[in-house]
Amino acid sequence: MSIRKVAARAGVSTATVSRVFTQPQAVADETRRRVMTAAEELHYAPHPAASALARGRTCNLGIVVPDVSNSFSAVVTKAVDRQARREGYALFVAGSDEVVHDEEASARALAQQVDGLLLVSPRMPDDALLALADMTPIVMLNRLLDGIPAVLTNLYEATGHAVEHLHALGHRTVVYLAGPDGYANDVRLRGFRDACSRLGMEASELGPFAARFQAGVRAADLVLAASVTAVVAYNDEIAVGVVNRLADRGIGVPADISVVGFDDTELAEMVSPRLTTVRIPAAMAGTAAVELLLDLVRSRDAGLRSPRELSAELVVRSSTGPARVAPPTGQDAAP
Amino acid sequence: MSIRKVAARAGVSTATVSRVFTQPQAVADETRRRVMTAAEELHYAPHPAASALARGRTCNLGIVVPDVSNSFSAVVTKAVDRQARREGYALFVAGSDEVVHDEEASARALAQQVDGLLLVSPRMPDDALLALADMTPIVMLNRLLDGIPAVLTNLYEATGHAVEHLHALGHRTVVYLAGPDGYANDVRLRGFRDACSRLGMEASELGPFAARFQAGVRAADLVLAASVTAVVAYNDEIAVGVVNRLADRGIGVPADISVVGFDDTELAEMVSPRLTTVRIPAAMAGTAAVELLLDLVRSRDAGLRSPRELSAELVVRSSTGPARVAPPTGQDAAP
DNA sequence: ACTGTGACTGTAAACGCTTGCAGACTGCGT
DNA sequence: ACGCAGTCTGCAAGCGTTTACAGTCACAGT
Numbered sequence: 001m002s003i004r005k006v007a008a009r010a011g012v013s014t015a016t017v018s019r020v021f022t023q024p025q026a027v028a029d030e031t032r033r034r035v036m037t038a039a040e041e042l043h044y045a046p047h048p049a050a051s052a053l054a055r056g057r058t059c060n061l062g063i064v065v066p067d068v069s070n071s072f073s074a075v076v077t078k079a080v081d082r083q084a085r086r087e088g089y090a091l092f093v094a095g096s097d098e099v100v101h102d103e104e105a106s107a108r109a110l111a112q113q114v115d116g117l118l119l120v121s122p123r124m125p126d127d128a129l130l131a132l133a134d135m136t137p138i139v140m141l142n143r144l145l146d147g148i149p150a151v152l153t154n155l156y157e158a159t160g161h162a163v164e165h166l167h168a169l170g171h172r173t174v175v176y177l178a179g180p181d182g183y184a185n186d187v188r189l190r191g192f193r194d195a196c197s198r199l200g201m202e203a204s205e206l207g208p209f210a211a212r213f214q215a216g217v218r219a220a221d222l223v224l225a226a227s228v229t230a231v232v233a234y235n236d237e238i239a240v241g242v243v244n245r246l247a248d249r250g251i252g253v254p255a256d257i258s259v260v261g262f263d264d265t266e267l268a269e270m271v272s273p274r275l276t277t278v279r280i281p282a283a284m285a286g287t288a289a290v291e292l293l294l295d296l297v298r299s300r301d302a303g304l305r306s307p308r309e310l311s312a313e314l315v316v317r318s319s320t321g322p323a324r325v326a327p328p329t330g331q332d333a334a335p
Numbered sequence: 336m337s338i339r340k341v342a343a344r345a346g347v348s349t350a351t352v353s354r355v356f357t358q359p360q361a362v363a364d365e366t367r368r369r370v371m372t373a374a375e376e377l378h379y380a381p382h383p384a385a386s387a388l389a390r391g392r393t394c395n396l397g398i399v400v401p402d403v404s405n406s407f408s409a410v411v412t413k414a415v416d417r418q419a420r421r422e423g424y425a426l427f428v429a430g431s432d433e434v435v436h437d438e439e440a441s442a443r444a445l446a447q448q449v450d451g452l453l454l455v456s457p458r459m460p461d462d463a464l465l466a467l468a469d470m471t472p473i474v475m476l477n478r479l480l481d482g483i484p485a486v487l488t489n490l491y492e493a494t495g496h497a498v499e500h501l502h503a504l505g506h507r508t509v510v511y512l513a514g515p516d517g518y519a520n521d522v523r524l525r526g527f528r529d530a531c532s533r534l535g536m537e538a539s540e541l542g543p544f545a546a547r548f549q550a551g552v553r554a555a556d557l558v559l560a561a562s563v564t565a566v567v568a569y570n571d572e573i574a575v576g577v578v579n580r581l582a583d584r585g586i587g588v589p590a591d592i593s594v595v596g597f598d599d600t601e602l603a604e605m606v607s608p609r610l611t612t613v614r615i616p617a618a619m620a621g622t623a624a625v626e627l628l629l630d631l632v633r634s635r636d637a638g639l640r641s642p643r644e645l646s647a648e649l650v651v652r653s654s655t656g657p658a659r660v661a662p663p664t665g666q667d668a669a670p
Numbered sequence: 671a672c673t674g675t676g677a678c679t680g681t682a683a684a685c686g687c688t689t690g691c692a693g694a695c696t697g698c699g700t
Numbered sequence: 701a702c703g704c705a706g707t708c709t710g711c712a713a714g715c716g717t718t719t720a721c722a723g724t725c726a727c728a729g730t
Binding site for chain 2: 045047048049050052053058060067068069070071074075077078081082085090091092093094095097102106109110112113213240241244247266267269270271272
C-alpha cells in the first residue's frame with residue numbers, strides 16, 4: 001500500500017507515481033493510466049501524514065467554537081465543514097465549553113496540524129491570539145483584533161432597529177440581558193445603549209448570563225422585578241427561556257412583555273409566540289470565513305484587508321407587540 | 336523548531352529529545368530538565384505529521400454525522416469531542432448532509448488520517464462499512480452490522496411505553512411519522528407496531544420525512560387527514576413541527592391530538608406544550624462510543640463484544656393528554 | 671549532422687520524528 | 701578484581717511522500 005509498491009507494479013519510479021497524484025498533467029497519458037490501474041489494483045491512496053510531512057501542508061482546517069451543541073455554533077460549523085470539504089480540506093472541530101484555558105489549549109493543539117484555524121467568538125486574551133497567529137493562519141468570527149483577519153456581523157444597526165421597533169410599539173422601558181463577555185456581547189450592548197439614548201428610552205441591563213435556555217429562565221424573574229415592558233436578550237435561547245418562564249408565571253408575551261432575541265436560529269420559528277429576533281447570517285459567516293482563511297493559506301497577504309462585515313437584520317415575529325400602559329411586575333403573575 | 340535544534344541546544348541526541356516527549360520516565364531527571372528548558376526556550380513542539388508518520392498513529396479520531404447542525408448529532412459530537420480530547424485525541428468532524436455518497440467519501444477520506452472513526456447513523460451499504468472497517472477501526476452509533484462494534488439505544492421498550500402511555504390516555508388510533516430510512520427508524524417502527532398490535536390499537540404510518548422541523552409542519556396536515564388522536568414522531572423536531580402547524584390550524588395539543596417525539600433534545604423543554612418524548616442518552620452514547628473505539632484502537636480485540644446497548648426512557652410532559660372522543664379532522668380547524 | 675527545446679522520467683535528498691540495537695557507565699554481589 | 705544487571709544515551713535505519721535537479725529522448729530548426 002505504499003507508493004513504492006505501486007511504482008514497482010507500474011514499472012515506474014516513485015516520483016512518477018507521486019506526480020500522477022499531485023500534478024497529473026506532468027505525466028504522459030500512457031504512463032498515468034498504467035499508474036492509475038496499478039494504484040487501483042492495490043487500493044493505494046497517498047498517506048496523508050507522509051504527504052503533509054514532505055509538503056509542509058496538511059490540507060486540514062480547524063475550527064474552535066465555544067459550544068459544539070449550541071445552535072449558532074452548529075450552523076457555522078456546518079457551513080465551514082461544507083465549504084472546507086468543497087475546497088478539499090478536512091476539518092478539525094474543538095469545543096472550548098466557554099473555558100478560556102481549554103480554548104487556548106485546543107487552538108494551540110490544532111494549530112500544529114492544520115493549514116489554517118478558525119476561531120469563533122474566541123475569549124482568549126489578545127496576546128494569545130497573536131501568538132497563535134504566528135503559528136498558523138487564523139481568522140476569527142466575532143472578534144476584532146488589529147492584525148488578525150476576521151469576519152464580523154454588523155449588529156449595530158440591526159440592534160438599533162430592534163430598539164426602534166420596540167419604541168414604535170410604545171415601549172419606554174427596556175432591559176438588555178447580557179451574554180458572556182466578549183465582542184459579540186459588546187456590539188449588541190453598544191447598539192442597544194446608543195439606540196435607547198437616542199430614542200429617549202429608559203434602558204437597563206442584567207447579566208451576564210450564559211447563552212443558554214436555562215439562563216433565560218433564570219433571567220425572567222429578574223426581568224419581572226425590573227419593571228420593564230420589553231426585553232432584548234443576548235440570543236434566542238435566552239429569549240426563549242425568558243418567554244417560557246414568563247408564561248409559567250402567567251405573564252403574556254407579547255401581551256404583557258415583548259421579547260427580542262438574536263441569531264434567528266431555527267428555534268425562533270419553533271416556539272410560540274414565534275420570536276422577533278435579529279437575524280445573523282451564520283452560515284454565510286462560516287462560508288466567508290473559510291474563503292478568507294484559504295486566501296490567507298494560499299498567500300500570506302490577505303490579512304491586510306479590513307474585516308469582512310456581514311449585515312444583520314431584524315426579523316419581526318410575534319414575541320413583540322404594543323406596550324402595556326404600565327409595566328407588569330411579579331404581582332401580575334398568576335399564582 | 337525541529338527536534339534537532341532542541342537536541343543541539345540541550346547537548347543530547349535527537350533520540351533523547353524524542354524520548355523526553357514520548358516516554359519521559361526513560362530519561363534521567365537531569366537530562367530531562369535540560370531538554371525541557373531547551374524545548375521551551377525554542378518554543379518547540381513535536382511535529383504531529385512527522386510523529387504520525389514514524390509511529391503509524393495519528394492521535395486523531397474522526398466522526399461523521401448526518402447533519403452537523405442537527406441537535407442530536409450536535410450533542411453526540413460535543414460529548415465525543417470532550418471525551419476524545421480528554422484522552423489526548425483531536426477530532427475530525429464531517430457532515431454528510433444525509434447523502435450517502437458524501438457520507439462514504441468523507442468516511443474514506445478521514446479513515447486515512449485517524450486512528451479510529453465514529454459513524455453516527457450511517458446510511459451507506461453494508462459492504463461499504465465493512466470495507467471501511469478494513470481500513471481503520473470504526474464504531475457505529477445507531478446501526479447494527481455483524482462484525483462492527485456499535486453502540487445502540489434500546490428504543491424498543493421505551494417506544495412501547497410511549498404507546499402504552501397513549502393507550503392509557505384513551506387513544507385508540509395513532510400514526511407514526513417515519514424519519515429517514517435506517518436503523519434508527521426501523522427500531523422505532525418495530526417498537527411502535529408491536530406495541531400497537533399488542534394493545535389492539537389502530538396503527539398507521541406516514542412518511543418518511545426528513546428529520547426536520549419543516550417536515551413536521553408538512554406532516555401535520557397529513558396527520559389531520561388521517562383521523563387519528565395521537566402521533567408518534569420520529570424525532571422532536573418533526574414533533575414540534577407538527578405541534579406548530581396544528582396550532583396554526585386551530586387544533587390543540589394535547590386537547591385534540593397528542594404528540595410524542597424522540598430524543599429529548601433541549602427543544603422538548605423549550606416549546607409549549609412541553610414535549611412528551613423518548614429520551615435518548617445522546618451524550619452518554621457519544622462518550623461510550625469513544626471508549627469503545629479507543630479500546631479497539633489500543634487492541635484490536637474489543638470488536639468481538641456484542642453491541643453496547645443504552646436504554647431510553649419515556650419522558651412524559653404536556654404534549655400528551657386524554658383522547659378526545661372522536662379524532663379531530665381538518666373540519667375542526669379554525670378558518 | 672548538430673544543437674536547442676520540450677516533454678517525460680528517474681535519482682536521491684529531504685521532511686521531522688521514533689525506536690531497535692548497542693555502547694557506556696554505575697553499582698552490586700561474589 | 702570480575703562479571704552482571706540495570707540505567708541512560710546515541711546511532712542510524714526507517715516511516716511514505718515530495719521535488720529539485722539531472723538525465724534521456726524525440727523532434728524541429730539550421
